[in-house]
Amino acid sequence: MHADIVVLPGDGIGPEIVAATLPVLQAVAARHGHEFRFTEHDIGGIAIDRHGVPLPDATLAAARTADAVLLGAVGGPKWSDPKAKVRPEQGLLAIRKALGLFANLRPVKPHAAALDASPIKPELLQDVDIVVVRELTGGIYFGDKTRSDTDATDLCRYSVAEVERVVRRAATLARTRRGHLTSVDKANVLETSRLWRDVTTRVMRDEFADVTLEHQLVDSMAMHLLSKPRAYDVIVTENMFGDILTDEASMLAGSLGLLASASLGEGKVGIYEPIHGSAPDIAGRGIANPYATILSAAMLLRHSLGLEAEAASIEAAVSAALDARVFTADLAPAGQAVDTTQAAQAVIDRLR
Ligand code: NAD
Numbered sequence: 388m389h390a391d392i393v394v395l396p397g398d399g400i401g402p403e404i405v406a407a408t409l410p411v412l413q414a415v416a417a418r419h420g421h422e423f424r425f426t427e428h429d430i431g432g433i434a435i436d437r438h439g440v441p442l443p444d445a446t447l448a449a450a451r452t453a454d455a456v457l458l459g460a461v462g463g464p465k466w467s468d469p470k471a472k473v474r475p476e477q478g479l480l481a482i483r484k485a486l487g488l489f490a491n492l493r494p495v496k497p498h499a500a501a502l503d504a505s506p507i508k509p510e511l512l513q514d515v516d517i518v519v520v521r522e523l524t525g526g527i528y529f530g531d532k533t534r535s536d537t538d539a540t541d542l543c544r545y546s547v548a549e550v551e552r553v554v555r556r557a558a559t560l561a562r563t564r565r566g567h568l569t570s571v572d573k574a575n576v577l578e579t580s581r582l583w584r585d586v587t588t589r590v591m592r593d594e595f596a597d598v599t600l601e602h603q604l605v606d607s608m609a610m611h612l613l614s615k616p617r618a619y620d621v622i623v624t625e626n627m628f629g630d631i632l633t634d635e636a637s638m639l640a641g642s643l644g645l646l647a648s649a650s651l652g653e654g655k656v657g658i659y660e661p662i663h664g665s666a667p668d669i670a671g672r673g674i675a676n677p678y679a680t681i682l683s684a685a686m687l688l689r690h691s692l693g694l695e696a697e698a699a700s701i702e703a704a705v706s707a708a709l710d711a712r713v714f715t716a717d718l719a720p721a722g723q724a725v726d727t728t729q730a731a732q733a734v735i736d737r738l739r
Contacts, residue, residue, distance in 0.1 A: 389422045390692050393453040395446065398432040398466075398475060399665025400675035401459025407677035407731035408457065408684050411704075414735045415688070415697050426453070430482065431461025431475035431665075441478030447485055450656070455691035456482075457684060458660035463667045484524050487652035489549065490556040491521040491629065492686070493662055495616075495636045495646065500709040504641030504718045507613060515616045515639055518564070520557035521629025523650055525549045526579070528626050545579045545625065550586040556651070557623035558595040564620055569601045571608045571624035571632065583625060605632070612636055633662055642717045644676025647683035649690050659687040669716075673726045676715040678705050681734055704737040711737075 394409065396402035409425060416423045428446040435441050441461070450456050461475040495517040502509040522545075530542030554570070561568045570587045572580035584602055591600040603611065605628045611618065612632060616639050624632065637643045643663035650658040661679030669675055682705055689698035713733040716724040725733070 388692065388694070389424070390454040391424050391426065391452070392687070393446075393449045393456045394425045394427045395430040395450075395456060395458040396427065396433075397430050397459040397461040397665065398463045399460055399667045399670040401431075401461065401665055403459075403670070403673060403675050403727050404661065404677045404680040405457065405459040407727045408680045411681050411701060411731055411734055411738075412457075412684050412688075414738055415701060418700075418738060419694070419697050421694070421697075430458070430478045432463055432466040434478060435466060435473055435475065439473070441473055441475050442481045442485075446478075447482060450482060450486060450658075453656060455656060455687045456486075456658040457680075457687060458658055459680065460661065460663065460665040462665045463670070480528060483650055483658065484529070486656060486658065487524070487654070488650040488658055489522060489524045490553050490651045491523040492560070492649045492651065492690075493519045493521060493629075493633045493636070493646060494686075495519065495633070495639055497640045498645070498706060498709045500712060501641035501645065501714075501718055506638055507616075511614070511616060512639060513617070516564075517616065517619045517636065517639075518560060518621050519629055519633050519636060520553060520560065520621060520623045521633060522549065522553045522623075522625045523629075524626075526626035528630075543577070543579050543627075545582055547582070547586050550583050551590055552653075554587050554590045554623055555594070557621050558591060558598050561598045561621040562595065566597065567599045567601070567620035568595075569603055569608075569619055569622045571603050571605050571622060571628055573605050573628070574602070575604060579625070587623070608632065609635060612639075637662060642676060644679050644715065644717045645682070646679050647686055649683070649686040651690060655691050657687065657691045659683040659691075673728065674716045674724065675727050676717050677727050677731045678709075678715075678734075681705055681731065700739050701734070703739065704734045707737040708733040 527543035685701035688694040
């Protein structure tokens with residue numbers, strides 16, 4: 388197959404982890420007879436520096452016509468002045484919204500070889516296999532904001548249609564897995580959460596009677612995620628709760644550097660990116676963990692290109708590299724780390 392993939396390296400470690408991932412995709416293409424064309428564009432801080440805006444028109448136009456988008460990360464201290472009018476993260480929010488990517492899938496499946504890197508007891512992590520589906524284009528991150536000298540507000544808003552579509556996406560996924568959906572809200576306090584709970588209950592009763600539904604309040608969910616992570620299959624939640632819970636869940640996997648994500652809408656095009664940020668503290672040193680980005684590329688093959696066998700071959704190769712204890716510094720004992728390029732090469736070497 389021929390596919391056009393827009394590549395947005397972004398800032399900090401973004402260019403390093405993306406540069407390490409493209410050869411993995413090229414190796415898969417060569418082995419399976421596909422042709423992937425990569426076109427690079429600016430987003431985030433580098434786009435502010437070069438074009439004055441975090442999401443240049445050319446980047447959005449390219450993403451609209453692409454088959455898929457692979458993104459590194461955006462942001463960094465250079466652009467973090469709280470008084471700044473334009474910020475790198477605005478580029479990310481804007482491209483997700485413009486492409487209608489309302490569902491962010493974040494799989495969390497601790498790998499046996501990386502269990503030691505998790506602060507959670509290994510026996511609690513056996514067989515943990517969760518996908519968090521985070522609503523991505525609504526809620527408090529997108530609501531109107533005000534600021535005066537004495538106060539500030541952020542509006543949290545959800546419509547029935549916004550809740551319906553993400554719940555349907557999550558329930559459809561649960562159906563292909565263990566048939567269990569946990570919806571997370573704060574319905575004891577927030578009106579948007581009460582709407583979320585009502586809509587979720589109705590959609591699940593009317594359309595997904597074969598999927599078990601459980602409601603959890605976000606505060607107790609934060610606790611259960613660490614005390615009994617095995618109990619969860621698919622978790623669906625609103626934008627900010629999902630953002631926070633998935634960083635927490637990354638600790639089940641041992642490192643932020645292992646968690647991939649796919650942002651999907653109604654169509655085929657999606658944005659695929661690691662869940663971590665631009666890691667300015669280690670940028671430019673070639674030591675970042677590329678596995679999360681490589682696993683995001685696997686999700687790209689699966690969800691946007693429909694190449695399930697190729698996606699599975701990347702996941703198996705990352706798994707084999709972890710089994711062989713090919714670890715970057717975030718996972719390795721002192722003195723035993725490989726660099727970003729070596730970790731990616733270890734994956735290429737293990738592709739079937
Ligand atoms: P971060 O995820 O960048 O880093 C948190 C910690 O994890 C750091 O110690 C970092 O070194 C480490 N880390 C992250 N990814 C790693 C990897 N692949 N390999 C090894 N170690 C890794 O979060 P932060 O420090 O809070 O944010 C840094 C910048 O990134 C900020 O400007 C923030 O706004 C931005 N950010 C961007 C995104 C995104 O692009 N999607 C997401 C979160 C944060």
